[in-house]
Amino acid sequence: MNEASNHQAPLRTWLITGSTSGIGRELALQALENGDTVSALARDTSSLAELAQAHGERLLLVPADVRDEGAVRDAVERTLARFGRIDVVANNAGYGLFGAVEEASDAQARAVFDTNVFGVLNVLRATLPVLRAQRSGHILQASSVYGQSAHPGVGLLAATKYAVEGLSDALAAEVAPLGIKVTLIQPGMTATPFLANLDVAAGLDDYDGTVREVHKAIGELPASAFSAAARIAAGIRAAVDAPNPPLRLALGTSSATGMRPALEARIADLDGWLHVTDAVDG
Numbered sequence: 305m306n307e308a309s310n311h312q313a314p315l316r317t318w319l320i321t322g323s324t325s326g327i328g329r330e331l332a333l334q335a336l337e338n339g340d341t342v343s344a345l346a347r348d349t350s351s352l353a354e355l356a357q358a359h360g361e362r363l364l365l366v367p368a369d370v371r372d373e374g375a376v377r378d379a380v381e382r383t384l385a386r387f388g389r390i391d392v393v394a395n396n397a398g399y400g401l402f403g404a405v406e407e408a409s410d411a412q413a414r415a416v417f418d419t420n421v422f423g424v425l426n427v428l429r430a431t432l433p434v435l436r437a438q439r440s441g442h443i444l445q446a447s448s449v450y451g452q453s454a455h456p457g458v459g460l461l462a463a464t465k466y467a468v469e470g471l472s473d474a475l476a477a478e479v480a481p482l483g484i485k486v487t488l489i490q491p492g493m494t495a496t497p498f499l500a501n502l503d504v505a506a507g508l509d510d511y512d513g514t515v516r517e518v519h520k521a522i523g524e525l526p527a528s529a530f531s532a533a534a535r536i537a538a539g540i541r542a543a544v545d546a547p548n549p550p551l552r553l554a555l556g557t558s559s560a561t562g563m564r565p566a567l568e569a570r571i572a573d574l575d576g577w578l579h580v581t582d583a584v585d586g
């Protein structure tokens with residue numbers, strides 16, 4: 305056996321945004337445990353120092369706020385300088401804004417789009433040239449049960465996830481001929497610091513009976529209602545390992561049960577109003 309065949313080549317190189325906590329951190333951890341290499345992007349990488357110590361050269365910590373296009377581009381360059389390629393882009397960073405649509409201020413609405421949508425676009429523009437040159441790669445887009453459904457109090461959060469879903473539908477078809485796969489990750493309620501990191505809009509009594517009641521109900525959910533982040537990460541890795549990954553991957557029963565009625569209601573509206581739809585054509 306020669307030296308080259310003795311060498312255990314890394315299986316994949318991941319670039320993961322929002323890797324400090326929750327799903328992103330679990331994904332980084334599991335990829336590293338699998339023997340892969342990881343470029344972990346985070347606003348503050350200090351909480352990942354222990355992980356870096358445990359995994360040495362296979363983990364690159366890169367400070368980057370996804371809202372900063374220049375920082376994201378630098379992070380991609382550093383990733384290439386260290387690992388030479390990128391196989392999986394986990395566009396995972398994001399946060400929630402809860403409150404009635406009318407209650408969210410302009411600043412709050414723009415801020416959540418800045419991270420959840422324009423941050424995703426920054427990462428896409430920085431990584432796609434690499435994946436296109438490779439003619440390979442898999443992009444994981446952080447969506448949610450709220451990427452296909454919404455209830456009172458999550459309108460702005462859902463708006464960002466619907467935006468990611470819409471652009472990903474087009475993106476998937478644009479990059480498939482170039483050898484690049486796209487999967488929308490749609491977790492349901494997951495036990496991460498997500499709820500603790502929420503921005504909350506409030507102020508109008510008229511929404512107490514809807515928005516505040518829903519928020520209270522979410523706050524009172526038992527721990528068993530939340531999927532473990534490690535299981536969400538395992539589900540994501542199963543899609544990455546699959547030869548034909550899905551465009552949409554619901555993760556957790558709460559995701560499937562949350563989305564199904566919304567999806568059925570869309571078809572019901574489409575079918576139920578076809579007489580009006582078709583009448584428009586004269």
Ligand SMILES: NC(=O)c1ccc[n+]([C@@H]2O[C@H](COP(=O)([O-])OP(=O)(O)OC[C@H]3O[C@@H](n4cnc5c(N)ncnc54)[C@H](OP(=O)(O)O)[C@@H]3O)[C@@H](O)[C@H]2O)c1
Pocket residue numbers: 321322323324325326327328346347348368369370371396397398399400419423446447448449490491492493494495496497498499501
């Ligand atoms: N937990 C759920 O129930 C759930 C359900 C459906 C979808 N999701 C989605 O899953 C993704 C991960 O969320 P999570 O549940 O793991 O929540 P989390 O534990 O709060 O993690 C969010 C991550 O995003 C990072 N982040 C936020 N804003 C950023 C910015 N501007 N630049 C760079 N990083 C930023 C955070 O980093 P910092 O440490 O710097 O804040 C953190 O690492 C999100 O897109 C979320 O919408 C979550």
